[in-house]
Amino acid sequence: MSEEQFVIFRLGLQDYGLPIAAVDEIARLPDQVSRLPKAPKFIEGVINLRGLVVPIVDLRKRFDIAGGSSGEARRILVLSVDGQKTGFLVDSVSEVAKVASDAIQTAPSVSEEQQRLIGRVASIGERMILLVDPAKLLDRIEADLLAKFGRSQAEKELSAS
Numbered sequence: 001m002s003e004e005q006f007v008i009f010r011l012g013l014q015d016y017g018l019p020i021a022a023v024d025e026i027a028r029l030p031d032q033v034s035r036l037p038k039a040p041k042f043i044e045g046v047i048n049l050r051g052l053v054v055p056i057v058d059l060r061k062r063f064d065i066a067g068g069s070s071g072e073a074r075r076i077l078v079l080s081v082d083g084q085k086t087g088f089l090v091d092s093v094s095e096v097a098k099v100a101s102d103a104i105q106t107a108p109s110v111s112e113e114q115q116r117l118i119g120r121v122a123s124i125g126e127r128m129i130l131l132v133d134p135a136k137l138l139d140r141i142e143a144d145l146l147a148k149f150g151r152s153q154a155e156k157e158l159s160a161s
Helices: 112-117 140-160
Strands: 003-011 014-019 023-028 043-049 052-058 075-081 084-090 092-100 104-106 118-124 127-132
Touching: 003 075, 003 084, 003 127, 014 092, 043 084, 052 075, 075 092, 092 118, 112 118
Parallel strands: 014 127, 052 084
Antiparallel strands: 003 014, 003 092, 023 075, 043 052, 075 084, 104 118, 118 127
């Protein structure tokens, strides 16, 4: 029986999963996130992750999930999006789960945006895990915006050295 591995994280009361191969690392949210003026609402800011400036996307805001979470459980899932390291802020990360292929189904289509982001659903016991396509976490315009930000940061670092 074949299976897939997912990093399971929580936003509000819902569990989501990202393929483990897509996640470079899981980091704690630092005390200080530098805000960027005129950035889209879902961009929380930037952090310094071992010398690398990483933009942080708040997935609650990106997915239009009401409320907010604060506290020690919040984590940043660091992924490479079009060659740019990007952090995705989540409420918590619970586990890495192996899911049998027969427990994964196509998600019902409610909207075009939902179908783009969440194409599959996994059943783990009584839990329903919405499986996120990491390549679709940001649309083309958002990815281009972050890529431009990454290039401008690299240019600043080169000119400073």
